[in-house]
Amino acid sequence: MREADLQRLLRAAAEAPDGPPAEMPFAFETRVLANWRARRLGEGAELWKFARIFRRVALSAVVVTVCAGSAAWWQFQADDDLDSPTANAYAIADTVIDAGTWQ
C-alpha cells in the first residue's frame, strides 16, 4: 500500500455525494431550550443555596462577635482592678495559655 493509493482512496471518499440534508426532529428546539433552561435554573438554585449557607455563617459569626464583645465590655466594666490577674477572667485565661505554650 503506497501513500498515493491511500490518497486516491481518501479523494474518492471526499468526493462521494453527501447524504440527504439532516432534517430537524419534531419539536427538537423545544426540547433543547427546555433542557437548557432547566439546567440554568438548577445552577441558579445551587448558587442560591450557597448564598443562604454563606448568609447563615456570616450571621452566626456576627452573633459570636457581638456576644464576645459584650462579654469583654461587661468584664471591663465590672472590674476596677484590671491590673490584678486574679480579677480578670481574660487575664487568667491568657496566663494559662501562656503557661501551656512555654512549658
Next chain:
Amino acid sequence: MVDRMADDPEVAALVAGALRDEDEAARELVRRLYPFVARMVRAHRPKRAAEEDLCQMIFIKIFQNLGQYSGTVPLEHWISRIAINTCLNQIAAEKARPELRHADLSEEQVAVLENLAQTSDEIAPDQRLASRDLVSRLLDTLKPSERLVIDLQYLQGKTVDEIRAITGWSAALVKVRAFRARQKLKAQLMRLEEGHARG
C-alpha cells in the same frame, strides 16, 4: 450554509436575542444551526450514541456557553469546536476500536480494495460511496484525534490553519497526527489486502 452565517447580521441578531433570553430568537438559532451541527455529528459520531441525543447535547452546550462567544472568531469555528469536543469525549468514553477484517467488508468495498491494488487510476465515480464507507470503517479503528484530523483534512478539505482554529492544536501537532493516522490507515489497508490475497 454556516460559512455564510459567519458574517450574517441576522445570525448575530439571533445570538444577541438568545442571550437576552428571547424565546423565538433561540428557536430560530437552533433551526438555522441544526443542519451544520447534524453534519458534524454524522462525521464524528461514536458508534453507540444516537445522532439526535448527541445533537441535543451539543446545542445545550452551545446555549450554556453562548455568553462566552466573543464574535472575534467565525461562529462555525466556535460551534465546530463544541461539537467536535463533545463527539470526541463520547468516542473516548466508548474506548473500543474494533479491528477491521477482510471478511467484514461488503462486495463494493472489496471492489474498491481491488481497484487500489491493481491500478493507479482515480477511483471511478460509481465507487465513491463504497470508498467513503470503507474509509469510515477504517477511521473507526483510529484514535479519536487521528480520526478527526483525517476527517477534517482529507474528507472536509480543511487547511491546517482551519484545523488549528477548530481543534486548538498547533500546526505541528496537526501534521504529526495526520502523518501517524495515515501510517495506521496504510497498515490497515495492507492487512486487508493480504486478507484479500489469501482469499
